Amino acid sequence: MSDIPLVPEAIRAYPRLSEKEGLLSWVATVDHKLLGIMYCASALFFFVVGGLEALAMRTQLGTARNTFLSPEAYNQIFTMHGTTMVFLVVVPLMLGFGVYLLPLMIGARDMAFPRLNAMGFWILIFGGILLYYSFVAGGGPNSGWFAHMPLPERAYNSGPGMDYWALGLLAVGIGTTAAGINFIVTTLTMRAPGMKLTQVPMFVWTTFINGFLIVGAIPALNAALVMLLIDRQLNAHFFTPQSGGSSVLYQHIFWTFGHPEVYIMVLPAFGMISEVLPVFSRKPLFGYTAVAFSTLAIAFLSYTTYAHHMFAVGLGHVFELMFAASSELIAIPTGIKIFNWIFTMWGGKLRFTTSMLYAIGFILLFTIGGISGVTFAIVPTDWQTTDSYYVVAHMHYVLFGGTLFAVLSGVFYWFPKASGRMIPERLGKLHFWLTFIGFNMTFFIQHFLGLMGMPRRVFTYDDNTNWSLFNLISTVGTFILGLSVILFIYIIIYTLLKGEKAGDNPWDAWTLEWATTSPPPIENFQQLPPIRSRRPLWDLAHPEDPDWARSHKRRQPATPERSNDRP
C-alpha cells in the first residue's frame, strides 16, 4: 500500500461555516459540492419557470386564432422562455455538474478558486433575478433570445424590458466566465498526484474544453450587450441603420458568441454520456482519444461556423459557402462521438438503469437533431427551413433530446453520490418513458409544421390545413412533459426523504468520485487509490487485469489469462 499518495494538506483551511449554521452555511459556503448542488437546484427552479412559460405558449398555440394570451404577453413569454432555458437552465446545469464533479473526478479538495466559484454562482443568480424583475419594472424583454436589431432599440422598444435583459445577461455572463476560468485552472493544476491529463475522465475533458469555449465566447456577447445598452441609454448608433449604424453588425457579434454557446450547452453533456455508457456497459469508453480530440475539434470549429445562423441575411454566395463548409465539417467530429458511444455498448453487458435509458435515448434523439442540423449547413435548404418551426424542432432535439436527456442521465447516475440515497428505479423508468413520449410528441411534429410554412415566434396562426391539428398534438405533448416534471420533483423529494442508502459505489463505477463516501466529506477524500490509468477503481478491483498493463493504442483484449477474471 506504499504507493497510495495522500491528499496534500491545504496550507490554510478554507473558511467554512459548519452545518449547524443551517441555511446560512449554504449562503456563505465556498464548498464546490454545495455550490454545484445550488447551481443544479436553481437551474431546476428556473426550468420550472421556463417550463410554465412553455405551457402558456403551447396553450395559446393549441388552436388557430386563440386569444388565451395577448400578442404582447406572448412575445415577452417566448423571449423569456428562450433566455431562461439557455442562460439560467442549461448553462447553469453544465456549470453545476462541472463544479460538483470536477474536483471529485480529479481527486482534488475543491476548485482552484473556491471564492471565485461562489462569486460566479451568486452573480449568475443575481442576473436571473434582474431579468425577471423586469416584469415588475414595467414589462419583460420582448425581442427574442437573440434580439436581432434594430427591434430592441429605443425607437421600436420603449419599455425597460430590453435594458433589464442586457443587464441581466451581462451579470449572467460574468458569472459564467468565472466558472469557465475556474474549470481551466482546476483541471490544469489540481489533478491528484500521478494523474496525467490523458487519464482524466472524459467529463473532465469536456468541461475543461468548455472552459475555453466560455472564456472565448462570452466576451462577444457582453460586447454586444454593452453596445445595445449604450445605444438605448446614451443614444448611440451602433445598431440603428437609420442613423448610420448597422443592424447586421449585431448579428455577426451575437452569433460569434451564439454558436460556441450551443456547444457550451452540449459538450459537458457529451462528457456525462461518456461516463454513464461505459459503466452500464461494463466496458471502457471506446476510443477515448478520439472522443477527446473530437471534442477539441468541435470547440475550434464552433468559432468558425457562426454565420450559418445568418444565411437568410443575403451576405453573398461565397461567404455562405465558406460557412457551409465549416458547418458541414463540424458534423464529422459529432458523428465520431455517436459511433464511439454505440461501440462502447457493443459487446458489453448492459444494465438498463434509468440513467442508461436516458443515455440511449440521448443517442437516438441527438442523432435526429444532428441530422436535421445538416439541413441548416446546406445553404439552399437553410433558406427554406430557417426561422420556421423546423428550426424550433431541431434545436429542441439538440437541447432537450440531447443536453437535457444527458443531464437527466447524469442526475440519475450521480444523485446517489450527491445525496447518499438511491432513486427508486421503478419511478425513474416511469419518468423516462413519460419524458420520452412527451418530448417526441411535442417536437417531432413541429418539423412538419415548419416545412408547411409556419414561421417561428408567431403568437397565433391562420386556420390553414392541418395546422390546428398538428399544433394541438404538440400542445398535448407539452402537458405530458409537464406531468413528467412534476413526477421528477416528487422523485427527488421522495428519494431525499425515503431513498435507500447508496453506499460509496452503487454502480460499481471506476472513476475517482466513487472512491469516497456518498455524500463525500467536506475534504472529499481521506485517501486516494493509486492512479495509473483512466479507471483507478477498476485497477483496484481487478489486480489481475489492470488497465495500465494494457495498451490503449490498439484493440487489445485483456491479458491471455482472461479466464481468470472474477469467478
Place this chain on the structure above:
Amino acid sequence: MFNPVSPQGKVISDLFILILVIGGLVFALVVGLTFYAVWSGRRRARNAESGEPEQVSGNLKWEIAWTVGPAVLLAALFVPTLLAMNASDPNKEQNGEPDIIVVGHQWWWEYRYPKANVVTANEMHMPAGKQVLVKLESADVQHDFWVPQLGRKMDMYPDHPNYLYLQSDVPSTYLGGCAEYCGVEHAWMLLRVIVQPQNEFDAWLSHQAQPPVIGGPVAQVAASPVAVTAQTGVGTQEAAAGDPKRGAQVYLNNTCVNCHAISGTTSQAKVGPNLTYLGGRSVLGSGVVENNSANLARWILNAKSIKPGVLMPAYQLNPQDLRDLVAYLEAQK
C-alpha cells in the same frame, strides 16, 4: 415547400428530399447499430456467465472508417449544395431596375411597381411563367420575405436592399409570411402573392395605374347592416348604404391623410398602407381578417380590436361618416 411551383423552389425541394433520404439512411444505421448493441448486450448480461465482458477500449480502423465515411458523404453533398445555390438564387444584376420593390413595415407589406408607377399594399400581383426581379427593403426593423412554394426566404433590412428572383408557372394565390420576428404583430404579417396569366396581370397593372374614379349612383356599395349596427348602434334601415362621394370628403377631412395615400387625391402620405383600390383586396390588416364592409368599419373604428398593437389609432366617426367612408374605400375595386 414540398409543392414548389417555381424552378427555384423545386431545386431546393429536391435537394431537401435528397438530404432527407441520406439522413434517413444514416439514422437507420445508427438506430440499427444501437438496437443491436442494446439487444445483444441485454442477452449477454442475462447469460448465467458472470464476470466482466471483454475490455475493448478502441479500434483504430473502425474509428478511421467512421471519420472518413461521413467526411466523404458531406464532401459529396457539397456539390449539389453549390449547384442548388446557383440555381435557386441566381446572380442578380444589381444595377438592373427591379420589377417589384417590396418594403416591409411593422406589420404590413408595401409593393411598388416602379416601371408602371404603381404602389399597392399587402397583396402582391405577378405574372405567371416569368422571372421577376424583386428588391427587398425594410422601413423599420428586420423582416423576412418567405413564400414557401416560391423558393427561398430572404431577410429585409433597413441597412441594405436584398434582391430575389421570383417565378411561378401556375397562376394561383400563394400564402407566406414574415419569417423574422419583427414585433408585436409579427404573426399577422402574412403574405399573399397572386400569380396571374400575363394578360390578366397587365390589365390589373394598367388599372392600378389609373386613379380611381368615384361617382355616379352605380358605385354605391351596401354596407353589411348587422355588423355596422353592432358597432355603431344605428338603425338598420338608414345604415343600408353609404355615399362614396361624401366618403371621399370624410377621408380627406380626417387625419387618414396623415398616413395613407390614395392616388388621384391630395392624400399622398407614406406611413401606412396605400389605400388605392382597397376594395379590390381580399384581406385587411395584412391577412388578419377578410376584407368586407363590416370588418372595414370595425377596423376604422378600432383597428386594435382586430389586430392588437397595430399602429393605426382608433377613430370616432359618426355613423353616417363611417358608412360613407367605408363605401368610398370599398368602391375602389
